[in-house]
Amino acid sequence: MNATPWRRLHSRMIWVDAVQSVVSLMPTGFAVWVVGMEPTLGNMWPVLAIAAFGVLGATADALRWVFTRYRVTEDYVERRTGVFVRRYRSVRRDRIRSVDTEAKLRHRLSGLRVVKIGAGQQSSAGESAFDLDAVHTDDAAALRRELLWGEAPSAPAPAVDAGPAALEPEEKQVLARLRPGWVVYNMFNIWAYLMALGLLWGAYWLGTAVGFDVGGFIEGLVDWEALGWGRSIVVGALVVGAVGAVGLGVNFFTENWNFELARVPGENGTLLRTRQGLFKTREVNRDDTRLRGIQISEPLLWRWMGMADTNVVTTGLDLWSMSQPTTILPRGPIGVARPVAAAVLGVHESPLEVPLARHPRAALRRRMWWATLTAVAVVVLLGWLAANDVVPFAMMWAGVALWPIAVAAAVVAYRALGHAVSGEYLVVRSGLMSRQTTALKRSAVSTVAVRQSLLQRRLGLKTVAAMSAAGWGAYHAPDVPADAAVALASEAAPGLLEPFLVPQTSGARERDMPSRV
Structure with missing residues (x-):
């Protein structure tokens, strides 16, 4: 029988919520008693909504404090919660890959933290393995050291609330800091x-x-x-x-504010950590052993500025989270994103900067066909609507005007195509609204798919998809030459296709032999 006692969240959150309730009622009091506004539903609903939101949020937090317990044993981290439906969750400690801390302004003022324990998984609701809101700053520091670095729970905690900066060992490799520009x-x-x-x-x-x-x-x-x-x-x-x-x-x-990207030591290796925020601080740790690559996205309308978004390709992070845990740099210049990406990957020559193979002109023709067919379909639709007196016949010119725009988009999409194999990385680039260049570890590719549509068959093209358990799951090199697709697929996943490939000499001999029915 496990004798480890269950622990509550910190009771200070009750007082914080009480203050929150009072503050949420202040706009209503100010509007009625100070300004003298006549309390009608038409002009009072914004302040009433603020008041209701604050009171309901405080009530929910109070109930969560009453019904939530957690504990850390030698093998597991466990949590029990729920008011009407009781929920129990446990994660083995050797499966824990990150312990992130977050603090809104009210948490920081009251010396509390939200601790998010990640184990390379998300629940059906898209949340982390554990989310403890709110834990005292000292307890958060001790819990983080215990789970990430294996220190004993009795290790001394910081005496003052120094924020997330005090929650890790001194050894770290800083890769990037915020630049005001x-x-x-x-x-x-x-x-x-x-x-x-x-x-x-x-x-x-x-x-x-x-x-x-x-x-x-x-x-x-x-x-x-x-x-x-x-x-x-x-x-x-x-x-x-x-x-x-x-x-x-x-x-x-x-x-x-105070953004920093750094590589810090962990219990099972190193962690890629970002921390940032002025009023609301956030710290995210990503296990380097789960890192599978990196991706740089360049938005179409701002590509002339050299704008880029930088994300890691890794397992165990929710891509749909509003907190964007895969983002390792704020949106900034691509001239900064590329060297930082190389530092994150730990390579001297970044695979994101290697020359990419151009795709054949047939890929451009395929996009031209789709652009033309789309414009024709819009013109036909508008013509049918005009014939039924839904829209004026002049609207058909909108469909005609769409064609040059679609053709220009086809050219932009074609120029974004490219692929290469650089060392241990497969590099693919594509995208219209956002040109995405992805460097994916070839050892992380679990499946390779080669597809060919009817139009691609006529144009001599194929699409190669490298699939992995990390990131979006599949990364495509669309419209590569048909005679080079299998070679690219073989290079993308070394050793995966060799048992199914026919040697070149045998293939040439078979092609020279007459076919028989």
Whole structure:
């Protein structure tokens, strides 16, 4: 019988939630008693929603504290939780691959941490193996040392709340730190307008709440009638875009403040660790033994800036998580992403910088065919709708105008194609909206598939897919020459296809022999 006692989450979270409830009610009190707003549902629903969200969140946290227990034994880490449906989860300690810490502002102010224990798996809900919210900072430090470095639980913990920086041994290899200039690569995108709409709506509501005539103020800024509709729309778009860009810039610094990418020692090897955040801190550790490659993505519209996103190809991380655990660098210049990728892979010559083999012109023709067929299908659809008086016949010109755009996209997609074998890595590149270059360890390829559609057969093309348990599961080299596809597949997974290949001399002899029925 295991005598290890069960432990609670820290009781300080109850007081934190009580303060959260009071703070969530303050906007309502301010609007009613200070501003003198008439409490009607039409003008009070935003503050009422904030209050309800805060109170319900605090109540849920209180129930979670009452019904959650966890313990660490010699072989397992266990957790019991649930109010109406009791849930029990356990993970063997030798399966644990990461112990990540996260802290929102309220956690940091109260000396608490959220500890996420990863074991190379996700549940059906997409969560980590364990998620303990909230643990005292000292307990989080001791738990992390015990699970990652095998130190005894009685090891001395930090005396002060020094944050995640105090939660690892001193030995580390720093690979990258935040550069303020990266903010330029994160300010200009479609999300700027969505953020601006939220900020401007909040400002409008707050101004209306205190009796400020927001509409009159805007009308008095410029003679809108003199500008006309066209110029007014342009000015409005520029102002909204500027507000959104500033908001994204502020958001970039709050999310990535004190960013650091480093390789630190672990119990079973080394860990690739990122930590970042100003108000909400986050630390993610990735087991180097599970690293299978790296991927650099270049968005189409901002490729001229040299913008790149950098992600690791590894097992045991949830690709659909909003926290993006596979991302190891903030969006920044590709001139930084490539050397950092080489350092992460531990190679002197980065496979992401080797020359890639060009794909044949037949691959371009295939994309041209699809672009043309798509434009024709749109024109036919619009013609049918116009014949049934759903849309005017002039709309058919939109389908005609689509064709040159689709052709241009086909050219861009074709120019993105490329593949190579560099040392122990298979390198493939493709993508239209985001050109993705992936370097995948050939030893991690478990399956190779060679596919050929009817159109590819006529054009002499094939698609080679290298499949792995890491990342997205499959990485494609589309539209390679048919006579080179098998050779590429054989190189992508050394030793996997050899038992099924016919020697070249035998193949040549068979081709020279007359066929018999």
